[in-house]
Amino acid sequence: MNFSLSEEQVALRDTLIKFIERDYSFDDRWSIIRSAEGWSRTRWNQLAEIGAMALPIAEQDGGLGGSAVDTMVVMEQLGRGLVIEPYLGCVVLPAALLTRGASDIERAGLLERIASGETLVAFAHTDAGAGHERAQTHTHARRANGGFMLTGKKIAVLGGDCADTLLVSACVDGAPKASLFLVQPDSATTKRYAYPMQDAQRGGDIEFVNAPATLVGEQDNAQHAIDYALDAACAALCAEAVGVMTELHKATVEYLKTRKQFGRPIGMNQALQHRAVDMMMHLEMSRSMAMEAALAVANENADLRAKAISAAKTLVGQASRFVGQSAVQLHGGIGVTHELNVSHYFKRLTMINATFGDTDWHLARYGDLMKAA
């Protein structure tokens, strides 16, 4: 058993810590949020130079062949810095999806362009009104002119505002099982509605009306790749949440020491002390589960992988709720202002919970797998 990061992982972590310290202060982040695009291509390219984009992509596909533990290292730091750029949506997700769901020929070139940071690929999966479920079956594909045409609506697509290419899940001719397609956005048949998310990350809703689409992988057989990719994304989200919680806990303990009421620091009050302790306990439990989730991504047994990922997403989700709400409460009035970073961390944690299955959804999935085992 070994809980240590490798030398390379430590170096990667330190590089990212420096990147956040130097180029991603809260003020830097503000100006990025307020820019027209709402995220920074300069920062994106810096992340690519660090190697973050190439990390989750196999060497034969033009990447660095990193593991999900490497992704965990990256995501934790991106969480600490509340980084806006769509790393999860346009790197972690499409890399996992193409690796498992596309043939060598189909992914040739595309993964290489993701690895270099040159191309942004988003995964449009969540159907409008269908909740968190993994098998989204409301977007339809039908055969036409030797290819396919897609019709449907996808919502809350991470990076859906800026992606150059879309990977889209859809069911062919009423089949119950999903297939995967490549679609070029911004045409008469594919419209996107870009918006900021609640946490200032960007995304979009995308509407397809007979949109020409290219099948990726085997028809009707994409669900296993989708599940794998969403599990990899959930593991990454757990790591990001740990980064966010680390910062929130630190800021809260600091505030308890410095804010004075009734002539003494508010941290002298036992009720608040214990709440801060409980926050720390949630954080450490989450850190453990984020590790387990990262290691589980590579598990070839899909049920064991799913169980570990859902366990982590459940526990980290519950912890995020407690740590986020407590950080705001213990900061009092200043905690609910837009001006202080605490509310921004809190909102990110809340949105992580609403992404790719909330605590209830993952607890149910864990229970189903537990029962079946």
Added chain:
Amino acid sequence: MDLSYSDEQIAFAQDVREFARANLDPRVAKKVLEGARLDREDYLGWHRALHKKGWVGVGWPKQFGGTGWDSTYQHIFDEVTADEGAPQLIPFGLRMVAPVIMAFGNKTQQDFYLPKILSGEHWWCQGYSEPGSGSDLASLKTKAERASDKSGDHYIVNGQKTWTTLGQFADWIFCLVRTSSEGRPQEGISFLLIDMKTPGITVRPIIMLDQEHEVNEVWFDNVKVPVENLVGEENKGWTYAKFLLSHERTGIAGVGRCKRIVKRLHHVAKQSTSNGKPLIEDTRFRDRLAQVEIELRALEITLLRVLDAEREKRAPGPEASLLKIKGSEIQQTLTELTMMAAGPAALPYVREGEGGGADAAWLSNDAYRYASGTYFNFRKTTIYGGSNEIQRNIITQMVLGL
């Protein structure tokens, strides 16, 4: 013992409902039901309609132009109007400063201020908290010094108030100011009524985490306030402040509003899906909804008990803290459940009339448009009006004697 309404009370509820349906602007009701932000006129339109009917002074005695309703009637009114989507009556005038003026103000003050609060001519805001004085309110530093010139005797006010809710709309502010630094901090505080148009007052917006402008900083730079605007005695303001806060706490419970959100949640939970089934069939979600509904019923009965027991007294006792704690927790649970029901539709940031937000017509379910924003906004409820930690301290000391 009987927890049901009498025939007379049921008939009253029906009257209130018919009045609301005839007089409430449907556009405003829609905004309220969806959780959209209201503007000044949205609040005032409803306020004026009630005033015309003689129903705006809900908790006021008849001698001051109030309805004279007992606590059960007040509760029925609150519940039915909330259910119909009526905006909350802004409490700062009606429920906060008015009871203080009735109890401690002089005849001249009562005759001048109270009718204007009823008519909606004066919108009031609250000048209590300061940057360094939140939970420890008595440490407040905004200073009022006596001075006189040829225009008469007045106070010169200097300092800063914060978290002033809807201060951007207000005509008047009631302020706690320091008039003496002798003795305990509580002993040098006075209660002043200040016209917001007085030179030297600056209102600066504070943007909240839901990115809305709801609260403000109010700065006082040599603001001249006539001595006639002092309520009661100088340096006795702390007594009036506490009297006011206990009134605030009963109002904060928000039972009517909670019942409305529950009803709406039932509605959306039938329409939304989870794993291919209506959300209401999801046992985890349904249990959460059932749980909060049970707690809300317990809160409602407790509220009625507290109000009934205090009918003969001048002010609610420390039990009001219990209502504030539980009411705010239930409100937060309900907004959280609404956000959970939204699922991935909770992610987009939607704002009306702005190109930056998602196209509302496009979103999967309009019911969820404000779900996340409302959840974020409601984090304030366990902080304002005396944080829930402070409320627990009050119960610890005043009720349990620990």
